[in-house]
Amino acid sequence: MAKARILIVEDDASLAEVLEYNLSQEGYDVQVARDGQLGLREIRLRCPDLVVLDLMLPMIEGLEVCRLLRADPATAGLLVLMLTARSEESDELIGFSVGADDYVSKPFSVKVLLQRINALLRRKEQGTGDRDVIVSQGIMIDRRRHRATVGDRPLDLTPSEFGLLTALVRQPGRAFSRAELIDVALGDDAIVLERTIDVHIRALRKKMGRYADLVQTVRGIGYRLRDPADFVNG
Known part of the structure; x- marks a missing residue:
């Protein structure tokens, strides 16, 4: 079975390194982009299975990246887990309204983040049901x-x-x-x-x-x- 591809779009180099290491240890094929513009470019070159997307990014902010992904038929179904230091419920609602599939606030447990990613990917695999x-x-x-x-x-x-x-x-x-x-x-x-x-x-x-x-x-x-x-x- 092919490894699931995950793109981390995060400008904090130390956090991106931690996430890349832990996701690689879980068996995922991991790439990192350090700003929103590079993230979009990487997604269009090699569409991943899931994007871990920081909200506050240089060049293009995470919310706009998510809007652009949902507006493009080629990436509209891409799983997006939004990662941010914000924790207000209104910010969560904004994230979900532009198409984020899940939302994790910093600081967070890497174990919890891995579980959320695993759950999203498994749900995608099990998306077919008994009645169409x-x-x-x-x-x-x-x-x-x-x-x-x-x-x-x-x-x-x-x-x-x-x-x-x-x-x-x-x-x-x-x-x-x-x-x-x-x-x-x-x-x-x-x-x-x-x-x-x-x-x-x-x-x-x-x-x-x-x-x-x-x-x-x-x-x-x-x-x-x-x-x-x-x-x-x-």
């Missing part, structure tokens, strides 16, 4: 083509948002705990704060527009997709 097309209440999920629509409008979702919406649409009416949704969207060995799921859900609802109310908060538990029977009984 799932439909509920105007939401359509096409797993094979990795497309989602509400009404007739396509949704531009990150892989994590797509995983969350797929889980909810597959079992409308079922209340999922945040821990269960972490397993579904980020992998069962991901070390993720439960509030990260709340950030993903807010971003997902924003993209769903007038269909946002279909994703309901279940107080004290987590989230569910509204049960179709509620339209009849409500």
